[in-house]
Amino acid sequence: xxxxxxxxLGAWPSPYALRARxxxxxxxxxxxxxxxxxxxxxxxxxxxxxxxxxxxxxxHGDKPICESLVIVQYIDEAWxxxxxxxxxxxxxxxxxxxxxxxLDETWFPTMRGxxxxxxxxxxxxxxxxxxxxxxxxxxxxxxxxxxxxxxxDGIGYLDIAFGCFLGWLRVAEKITGLKLLDEAKTPxxxxxxxxxxxxxxxxxxxxxxxKLLEFAKVLAAKxxxxxxxx
Ligand SMILES: N[C@@H](CCC(=O)N[C@@H](CS)C(=O)NCC(=O)O)C(=O)O
Numbered sequence: 001x002x003x004x005x006x007x008x009l010g011a012w013p014s015p016y017a018l019r020a021r022x023x024x025x026x027x028x029x030x031x032x033x034x035x036x037x038x039x040x041x042x043x044x045x046x047x048x049x050x051x052x053x054x055x056x057x058x059x060h061g062d063k064p065i066c067e068s069l070v071i072v073q074y075i076d077e078a079w080x081x082x083x084x085x086x087x088x089x090x091x092x093x094x095x096x097x098x099x100x101x102x103l104d105e106t107w108f109p110t111m112r113g114x115x116x117x118x119x120x121x122x123x124x125x126x127x128x129x130x131x132x133x134x135x136x137x138x139x140x141x142x143x144x145x146x147x148x149x150x151x152x153d154g155i156g157y158l159d160i161a162f163g164c165f166l167g168w169l170r171v172a173e174k175i176t177g178l179k180l181l182d183e184a185k186t187p188x189x190x191x192x193x194x195x196x197x198x199x200x201x202x203x204x205x206x207x208x209x210x211k212l213l214e215f216a217k218v219l220a221a222k223x224x225x226x227x228x229x230x
Pocket of ligand 1: 013015054055068069
């Protein structure tokens with residue numbers, strides 16, 4: 001298999017697969033997207049990610065790379081001719097990585113938790129998510145230094161790590177009728193989200209909110225062991 005043969009094993013609703021797709025687009029790398037259906041998990045997935053058996057997996061030539069944030073860093077290092085994704089300054093890099101870990105270990109798991117509960121039980125989770133967004137608004141002020149993105153003039157590592165969740169954030173807002181990004185509390189992130197979704201590397205691959213909402217309803221019903229409900 002040729003070294004420039006690039007495949008991405010992913011799934012359309014996956015925010016993690018979206019990270020890899022955005023990074024590949026930033027670097028203008030052509031790749032084949034292989035949709036994993038998980039029913040059952042494909043041989044290719046089991047062989048490529050035997051530890052976690054999860055998507056995304058980037059297959060570069062015959063080498064599988066697993067874990068979305070590792071994949072984004074790999075793409076940045078393997079295709080140096082395109083714009084840099086990680087900041088050049090070690091301290092800025094550390095800050096981007098810090099927030100990416102916060103998003104994956106704290107913020108998004110809370111959002112996933114929304115699907116497992118109903119009604120009033122969702123409010124405290126939305127409050128926690130909202131507090132996290134306010135922290136990210138402050139972080140944006142420090143990282144962006146007045147520019148459009150966490151990464152400055154262009155989409156960087158933290159933009160990808162956070163921006164991949166925007167579809168799911170909209171779904172959470174629709175499900176609960178509560179706002180997470182709003183002009184009053186998070187004006188800079190409202191603008192950032194618009195710029196992010198309009199960027200050439202993102203436009204066209206961000207899942208539609210309504211389609212994601214239907215998917216979320218089925219997933220939520222499965223998590224609660226009940227038939228899907230509006
Ligand atoms: N930490 C992983 C998370 C990947 C992940 O959770 N992938 C989900 C789809 S969004 C998956 O493959 N789930 C299948 C499973 O859990 O068996 C990453 O960043 O790549």
